[in-house]
Amino acid sequence: MISIIALVSMVSAVYISDNAQTDAHAINLSGSMRMQSYLILNKKITNNKSEEIDRLISDFEKKLSNPVLMQATKKTEKKKLHDAIWYDWNNEIKPLILDSHLTNQKLNKLEKKLNDLVANIDHLVKTYQVHAEDNNRLIRQIQAASLLITISFIFLAIYMVNHLIRRPLSDLTIIATKIGQGDYTVQADEHGHDELSILAKTINRMVRAINDSHIRMEEKVRKKTKQLERTNESIQLLYSISNKSNHSHGSNIDFQPHLSKLSEVTGIEGLELCLMTENGTKPYHHLNTKKSILPLSCRNRDCSDCVSFDSPLESEEAYTFPLVYDHNHFGVLNCVPRNHEPLHPWQSQLIQSVAEQFAITLSLKHRQDEGRRLALARERTVIARELHDSLAQALSYLKIQVAVLQKGLTDPSVDISIENTISDIKTALNGAYKELRELLTTFRLKLEGSNLHEALQESFKQLSDRFSDKEIKFNNEIKNMPFSATEQVHLLQIAREAVQNAIHHSEGSKIVILLTSRKKNGYVTLLIHDDGIGIDTLAKKENHYGLAIMKERSRSLKGTLTIGNHAKGGTEVRFDFQPEFNIPLDVEKTYD
Known part of the structure; x- marks a missing residue:
């Protein structure tokens, strides 16, 4: 609109200026015609020379018929004045001037007609002047109106820019900042149909979509979190039950x-x-x-x-x-x-x-109870066998000796030595008592620690503490091999009994225990070697309780027990058997 107003103002100024550009020339010509008419009257009165008068008349007519003046008098009022001047000049004034016999009466008439002509010329000049002034006034009015309208439109444009562009754009910037900070509840003013309103509507739809998606995502996260917490609690509950059952130990x-x-x-x-x-x-x-x-x-x-x-x-x-x-x-x-x-x-x-x-x-508890009952039955069988092989025989022998003694006391004819019989009974009682103590020690033996290695270490440590003059060295090369409970008990009994025999009967100072395995067939070997006097001192005690129980346990594991002298001196006890979990290990050595 400002551009259109400026264009209209300029075109109007050009058009008005173009219409008024001949007014000054027309005024000048009109003024010169006025002077020219007085000059003609003056020449006519003073010298009345026809040549000069004709020249002046020709100049006057030329100015009166000038194209500028003719173009300027196209409008009605100017045209009338021009026609009147032209009529007065041709029909009244010019004939009087050309009259060679000009009387005073005609001269007065000519002067009066010239004054009237000059008055009409003055009126025409005045008309041209008024027309020029009107054009200038119109140009000023158009310029003032254009300036006022332009200023009005400038303020309107400033208001529109502030109300329709700057403020909505500022609001959109603030909303964009809040969205960038994670606030998806803001809404822009979307009233209107301009570009910013369309942009605000689009942002509002986008924010609502993001907010809905964010809410749905949070709800899904809450549900997933609740499910995970529930799953975690379920897993902890199942683990607690499983852990409790694994550590119940029969309770x-x-x-x-x-x-x-x-x-x-x-x-x-x-x-x-x-x-x-x-x-x-x-x-x-x-x-x-x-x-x-x-x-x-x-x-x-x-x-x-x-x-x-x-x-x-x-x-x-x-x-x-x-x-x-x-x-x-x-x-x-x-x-x-x-x-x-x-x-x-x-x-x-x-x-x-x-x-x-x-x-x-x-079920595990039931199986543990069954296992304990089975182990208890097996152990009772072993105890019964060991009591039969040791105490039962001693008691039978004592029973026979008591019967012999009783017969000797009641029947004098029987030739017996009461003192020798009593001595044999005492010896048998001492032997039975000693075997009973060894049986009690053996029956009290239990697995210390969580596995066979720790149980053997603890057992040998106890013996080393009790017999400080003996050096007991233990080496286990198969710590990772799994043994059953029965195998662990029998190995512990055999090793402990062999070490006790070495302590009591070898008269040596050093005992070496080695537990190893052979790679090819997976057999486990238990070696006990001392630096004592050898096996001869034990030859008379082959039926001793300790050796008997070692042999009995070796048969329970289907193994081979070998007792003999070592090549470098001392006694060697070797026990070979194949465990239930038979996996050959990368251990194979030859022991002298």
Whole structure:
């Protein structure tokens, strides 16, 4: 608009100036015509020379008929004045001037006509002057109006730029800054239809989309976090149950904390654990998290339905998860959700896993009990055999000696030495007492530490402390080999008995124990070597309790026990056997 106004102002000024450019010339010509008419009158009065008068008349007519003056008099008023001047000149003034016999009367008439002509010329000049002044005034008015309108539009433009551009753009900048800082709740003013309004609408849609996406993402993160926390709690619960079962060491396991934790993780208050024996039909132990929610069958002590299946069962009152492992039924885990709501898949899966862990724990405990009973039976068999081979024989011998003594005392005809018999009985009693002490020492022997290596070290340390004059050196080259519990007990007994024999009978000062393995066949070798007097001092005691028990234990492991003299002196006890977990190791040496 400012450009259009400037263009209109300039065109108007050019147009008006173009129309007024002949006014000054026309005024000049009109003024000269006025002087020319007086000059003609003066010449006519003074000398009346026709040549000069004709020249002046010709000049006057030439100026009156000038194209500039003719063009300037196209408008009505000017045209009338010009025509009147031209008419007065041609019809009244010019004939009087050309009259050679000019009388005073005609002269006065000529002077009057010239004055009238001059008045008309003055009027024409005045008209030209007014026209020029009007043009100048119009130009000034157009310029002033253009300036005023231009200033108005400038202020309007400033207002529009501030209201429609600067302020919305500033608001958009502030909103963009807040969005960059993570505030997705801001909204821009989107009223209007201009470019910034379209941009504001687009930003608002973008912010709403980002905010919705952010909210959905946060909700997903919360759900995932809750799932991860729930999964972590479930894993910790299962690990706690497994760890507890692995470290129970035969003691009764308290399932109540695990049941309470399961109730806390799943959010189900109604949990009941019924423990049964393998062949039992009634539970021997009940654990509850909320006693009042027991199913009717449990309150009536009717367990027939619970022990008749091996997979989870859903009824109108509760969900039942059996504690079954390796086809052995150890009880059930009942679940009664609040208002009998269905279980979520993760709840059902967790409760099923806990039930399986409970079953595994009870199965391990059952197997440990069976193992302990079997080990106890085996140990009792060994004790009975050892008592039979030692004390039973001594008691039989004592019984015979007592019978002989009794017969000698009651029948004088029997020739016996009472003193010798009593001496033999004393000797036999001392031997039996000594063997009994050795048996008690052997039976009290137990595995110290967490494995065979630590148990052997602890046993040899105790012997070294008791017999400080003996140097006992132990070297184990198969620390990583797994031995069964029976193998560990027998190896410990054989090694300890051999070392005790060396301490008591070898008369040496150094004892070396070596536990190694042969690579090719996987046999384990236990070597005990001393620097004493050799095997001759023990030759008369081959039926001694210590040697007998070593041989008995070697037969239990299906191994070979060899006792003899070492090439470099002293006695060597060698025991070779193949362990159950037979994996040949990269150890193979030849021992002299």
